[in-house]
Amino acid sequence: MANTAIPTVDLSPFFSTENDENGKKKVKETINKACSEYGFFLIVNHGIPQDLLNQAMHLSKTFFKFPDEEKLKCGPTPGAPLPAGYNKQPETLDDKNEYIMMFPPGSGFNLFPSNPPGFKEAMEQMFNYFSKIGELIESIINDCLGLPKNFLKEYNHDRSWDLMVALHYFPVTDDTKNVGTSEHEDANCITFVFQDDVGGLEVKENGEWIPVIPEQGKLVVNVSDVIQVLTNNKFKSATHRVVSPKGINRNSFAFFYNLHAEKWVEPLPQFTTEIGEEPKYRGFLYKDYQAMRMRNKTHPPARTEDVIHITHYAISTS
Template sequence: MANIAIPIIDLSPFFNENDENGKKKVKDIISQACSEYGFFQIVNHGVPLDLLSQAMDLSKTYFKFSDEEKLKCSPESGAPLPAGYNKQPEISPDKNEYLLMFPPDSGFNLLPNNPPEFKEVLEEMFSYFCKVGQLIESIVNDCLGLPENFLKEYNHDRSWDFMVAMHYFPAIETENNGITEHEDGNCITFVVQDEAGGLEVRKNGQWIPIIPEEGKIVVNMSDVIQVLTNNKFKSATHRVVRPKGRSRHSFVFFYNLQGDKWVEPLPQFTKEIGEPARYRGFLYKDYQALRMRNKTHPPSRPEDVIHITHYAISTS
């Protein structure tokens, strides 16, 4: 395991118009990582480090409040997902709790007024992560050799993005999984975790812990990218292992897709190169509904949980 590492990518060349050589090196590393397992970390990404630190401190303060105080941000009705404060009793009531927000101007958010500055910091974080998502999407577009701005034009509606502040309770002796192994159903996911760590990615059949370091943001490709590229770029398999005796805190930003978008392998990765499509097309909102049902009505058998393989076309 000592020889297996998750690449740490310096994005500073993309804030310097003249560093074409640096940009090429970044694209090469990202292309390799996404082709193998869909995971990497970024630094010099444009999100202020003091903002990340402040957001994490305020999140820890918020989740220490009483349930009565936290429930002042109980879920808003009408949102695509239950925005506001939530626990996850459908998984386990003693595992985690979270605060979910949509774009600040969406009208769906019910954000806390306590700590006093938390709401403003969350909104600022959201804005920065949206910009990082657009940058990574642009880089991925170039890595795939797609026409300029292809993914940007395909995924132009940012109103479906969302961000989650997570609190995982300490593990108990009988089990320690915070979230079991899975792939994300969106386009690209960004994670910032506190010093407790716990995030792991599967690479070459092994689980690799992602060691938290100040200023690093974890990036993983998700199911939409895997389908569009016909498996050229992989949706990252990952999990969260809760530490014993201590809480874990993180922020997760889901760079998402508009629900009515049609998702299927692009011709650049199928008929134009003589490869069969490995997935049948689907409406994104239909897939998300199936994934949500996994949580609200968990299947009795693990093999009945819906993954992107639900749309896979048999090659036999």
């Protein structure tokens, strides 16, 4: 299937020394449409050097080729809000992958191996770049929604809860049924993905799965559950999955522009009372939802219908 349904956004007007208001307007129009329909888009000219992305991907692939005993030297880190460091999905799960999770540089939760050399430094540089891009996309979304200037920035001002994950997906074999990552939506605010040339990421639109074809210089962006709740479904949390190809390893980086655990999340009055709409979700503490989502992974329910999604907080209209 063609990739034409997923728009590509050129962010260069926001990095130009010239005041390209027309270019910025086009960017906002494209992002607004994408977020309203299914929550996915691609970005180019985003400010992250391609050499750094390539270097980080190479080092990540090198690390994941090491024996388990070597990889286990870097985690998981005790005391972190989520299991930082190296982790491997339980064998009982259909989604079979391994990953390194890191929090902001200097947070004290990140343990990295000395081998391969330069891996820690590359990850930290990537983290800082992604954090800046997250702030930019958040600002653009703020404008798309017509919210007061810096509203989302002030609501989500604590960057200490952002996290980045280097992922390795095991290849599908004849005796495995894993699909990479099952159909889901992300729990956070905004997610950024850099995938290798293997591909496998797919987004759901109107009941159809659309492959997100890897292209040089492009990053994937998807809106997540917090934005969907705040906007009372005006912006959609993107439904996506990873389909691992048979016999081929897949690697990617995912950056989760997150929310502080103690934040209260509920539909904003700009999308409910001020326009005469009923709220579609009851409010909740983000840490409570995050804990339930993490339990989906560590103790997966026996029945698919018992997996927790944002619909857990949905208000019934019946």
